[in-house]
Amino acid sequence: MGPPTTPQTHEPHKPSEKSVSDAAKLLLNEAIADKLNIKDVSSSKTFRIADLGCSLGPNTFFVVQNILEGVELKYQSQGLNSPTPEFQVFFNDHASNDFNTLFRSLPVDKQYYVAGVPGSFYSGLFPCASLHFVHSSFALHWLSKVPKEVVEKSSPAWNKGRIHYSNAGNEVVKAYSTQYAMDMGCFLHARAQEMVCGGLMVVIVPARPNKVPHSQAIANLMFDILGSCLMDMAKKGIVEEEKVDSFNIPIYYASPQELEAAIYKNGYFSIERMENLPCVTTHDNLSKAKLFALSMRAGMEGFIKEQFGPEIVDELFDSFRKKLEEASSIYDSGKALYLFVLLKRKIN
């Protein structure tokens, strides 16, 4: 979940392969079949689903349809004389998200009531005990904001000459990881209030494998390269160096351990499942470079324009793509991880 101007699910290094989403779909179906207890949720005649960080669609529509079909199946198999409920789906993203586009592209044959909910999912968005299923995909690695220390010149965490924490000093990393822990605390606190006991939450998020240094996570390597391109342009006088110094990307790739720690600290959720999504790709490194460059541009262009103006964008991403092509070994050495987490709101 990025700052207000950034669509959340433009993931700068999300592979275009379908393997991640196919695997996520399978796990989602299993989650509902194995872990949803109709008794826990059937006191309400309405089954309420929220997709947090939904962006513009259409992915969110596929996911919602998938959840809905899974829940219907579960009601049928574990019926206990409960009639199938009505479904109400809440599509959430920042108030700056393009809800107009989202609303105009809703599936015509949808079998649910629709509501759009603007606002940060690091705050409370829904009434108490009103949600039965929460989903969030490729959104929770966005921090609520850039940690303030990294843009303060007088701070030991000032992140001069870089745009991310990778390869920065410990203070910068600490500022980011502290912000992450605070944000996850807020996220889990809000969801614990909003979800019914027994409700399920699925989180899919890019992460850093346990014990792998930040500087070896592939997404961090990408930001390093993007940062170095900006510094090259600063040296040529195309952008102001001060603007690079004050520019930081509010994304943090937590390890599974860090996520677990936040969940244990919150205390209201049990971890029912946590595993890596397979990411198989058949692309060669040159094609990968092109894809990643496109993807990074889609995710970061708005941000870059806001800080540096629109005129540098073409040159920046062109040089980024070239550097990626040259540094193609990072695809072999860099570590990537997509995490699937299934949480259950504990019964009080």
Next chain:
Amino acid sequence: MGPPTTPQTHEPHKPSEKSVSDAAKLLLNEAIADKLNIKDVSSSKTFRIADLGCSLGPNTFFVVQNILEGVELKYQSQGLNSPTPEFQVFFNDHASNDFNTLFRSLPVDKQYYVAGVPGSFYSGLFPCASLHFVHSSFALHWLSKVPKEVVEKSSPAWNKGRIHYSNAGNEVVKAYSTQYAMDMGCFLHARAQEMVCGGLMVVIVPARPNKVPHSQAIANLMFDILGSCLMDMAKKGIVEEEKVDSFNIPIYYASPQELEAAIYKNGYFSIERMENLPCVTTHDNLSKAKLFALSMRAGMEGFIKEQFGPEIVDELFDSFRKKLEEASSIYDSGKALYLFVLLKRKIN
């Protein structure tokens, strides 16, 4: 509620005076104080409010705040040990409404959860028995569509040379009034499902006084004049006459009797109050002409552009204003009515 391209609450002949909204506010407060029974609605911890045809704000925010404060007061005075509930507010309008603007202008200090609900209020928008208070202001005179007979050349209701039913043959008027009855039937049927028993609904709508002919309702007179301006332009060859023939405004000003008939036919609501809102104005007729011309343009410009192209708009509304200035006697002879209706969902 107009066709998808038209904001609902751009009321083409709504007076700019505050008298209507002040009076409505007063009646709304009384409605909650006198008619809301906390026992009926306190089984849910969340009090759900919907504003149907909310447009862009800010009016909808004032109304919602007003409802919320009224309900809180009622909880305090009629407490019965019920804690004040959480509020969730659903802002509804067509999917083509600018929800982005609405969401970006939400009050920062709002004390309620927000959701935007895209779609026609002539269909079901919410789960069964989920709403406690429904509000709709200056929206229900928009039909769901232009009655199909009035654009069929072979139909006796073909509305050649006019853009509205006023001063048209009985068949045209009948097509409009039949569409209105059908639409109100759908509206009330949907709300009867969605509202809790004992829930309140406030409708504010421009209307035609009982027994006053359509051709004497001031709003209809306005559309007559607008239509005659378009026909003048057709005669000069500026617009195609066929386009005027096929252009009809999907607005119907029902009489209180017609509205009552729809409510009785539906059967799920009691009419707790129905009265005229005072509309006092201190403007002279020339200023009124200017105001009405501006207001008509704001409400109809999108429609006109869609049918005739953007290039005719200035000339059309200029000639409309001139005709209004010349025909200033209509302010004395034309009949206007703003209706405040308070309905209560009957206990089954």
